[in-house]
Amino acid sequence: MVHCAVDMKNVQYRYPDGHIAIDEINFEVGLHERAVILGANGAGKSTLLSIICGILEATKGTIKILNEELTAKNVHEFRARIGLVFQEPDNQLFMPTLWEDIAFGPLNMGLTDKEVNQRVDEALKVVGLSHLKEKPPHHLSVGEKKRAAIATVLAMRPEILVFDEPTAHMDPRTRNEFVKFLSKLHSEGNLTIITATHDVNIVPLIADRAYVLYEGKFIEAGSVAEIFSNAKMLEKAHLTPPILTQLFLNTIKHVPQMVHEPLPMTLAEASSLFQKYCKIPT
Ligand SMILES: Nc1ncnc2c1ncn2[C@@H]1O[C@H](COP(=O)(O)OP(=O)(O)OP(=O)(O)O)[C@@H](O)[C@H]1O
Ligand SMILES: [Mg+2]
Known part of the structure; x- marks a missing residue:
């Protein structure tokens, strides 16, 4: 096991x-x-x-x-x-068309044409690039290439x-969609990410x-x-906490009752904390 x-x-x-x-x-x-x-x-x-x-x-x-x-x-x-989406999408895309790039892995797995078609269509849909499937990957924008690289890995259905x-x-909308998509993928499948x-x-x-x-x-x-609560350690690693964490840590200096609250991890959690302690009208 x-x-x-x-x-x-x-x-x-x-x-x-x-x-x-x-x-x-x-x-x-x-x-x-x-x-x-x-x-x-x-x-x-x-x-x-x-x-x-x-x-x-x-x-x-x-x-x-x-x-x-x-x-x-x-x-x-x-x-x-185990599927790696490379930092540089150009390292992952090398076929004449996007469709062929995504089909490359499934074809090498010995799947039938029907299964390959299904997987490619599904992966293209997930990353929102179905309309570009006939394009040469080097004609895609950098953000589109990044999504294309993700599709090549998804089509392999790795564990x-x-x-x-x-x-x-990624632009803000694509970034938000990607984050949502990752949560969905994780909650629906048996994936390790x-x-x-x-x-x-x-x-x-x-x-x-x-x-x-x-x-x-x-x-x-x-x-x-x-x-994220360990600002000193993050600083040593040349990182800064997320903006929400920084806002929370700055606010508790002035609103000490908030110190017992858990660090807000999402905008919704932060909003309800600020409403509770800072009497922000709803
Ligand atoms: N082929 C190589 N030969 C020698 N040193 C290398 C090679 N590739 C990377 N390095 C060095 O190894 C270290 C780690 O590089 P790596 O690319 O893993 O960092 P990273 O955390 O991914 O950085 P980034 O956020 O810029 O992507 C760096 O100091 C880099 O200069
Ligand atoms: Mg790197």
Whole structure:
């Protein structure tokens, strides 16, 4: 029986030029959990995700995916079970048309034409790009490419979904839709979702647990509320808490009764707190 989606022990990755990009990583993600890796530019997020997905081979430590040790021999078997949406969509799109790009994975899985068609249509619909299916991917806008890259992975129906900076280049509406879509995907399916980002404002909406990466090492792990309450640690990692958290922390300096309230994670939670303590008329 599978208990852990990802189980990394003392993992290190040293690039060929000698740079150790991640080190002493212990990372356990339970099945159906939503984990987020927070870290500034260069912290090692993309390197870590590439190791989890078997694109880079760790130079130290052990990695289990869905309870099986990841080795050079079995890495290909995991390709359909763990899907990485790359930070740069150009690394994921290489076929003459968008349709072919999304069909590429399912075709390689040996599915029938009918199943491939179904999967491609569904993935295109989910990301709202059905109308662009005949276009060459290099003619898409950056935000559209990002959504297209997500579709190529969704069509594989992986058990673990891994996103590297998913909201980069997305406009506000697309970003909101993406966050909603991720929640829906998680609540409907048996998916484990790992996301690396420095877009702290989306974190409460897409994750249960957060890990802070700083210079290649995890310096903190905890619930999203625990992580965002620790302003000093975030500062060390060159991150700032979400704007809602900052507003709450500033307000409790003037409204000390609020100090016992849990950190608001959504706009709705923050609004009801401010109505309760600051007597904002409704
Ligand atoms: N091919 C490479 N060879 C040597 N060093 C590399 C290589 N790729 C990345 N690095 C270094 O490894 C470190 C981690 O890079 P990585 O891309 O994992 O960071 P990141 O957290 O994803 O950053 P960003 O937020 O900018 O995407 C950086 O210091 C980077 O310069
Ligand atoms: Mg990166």
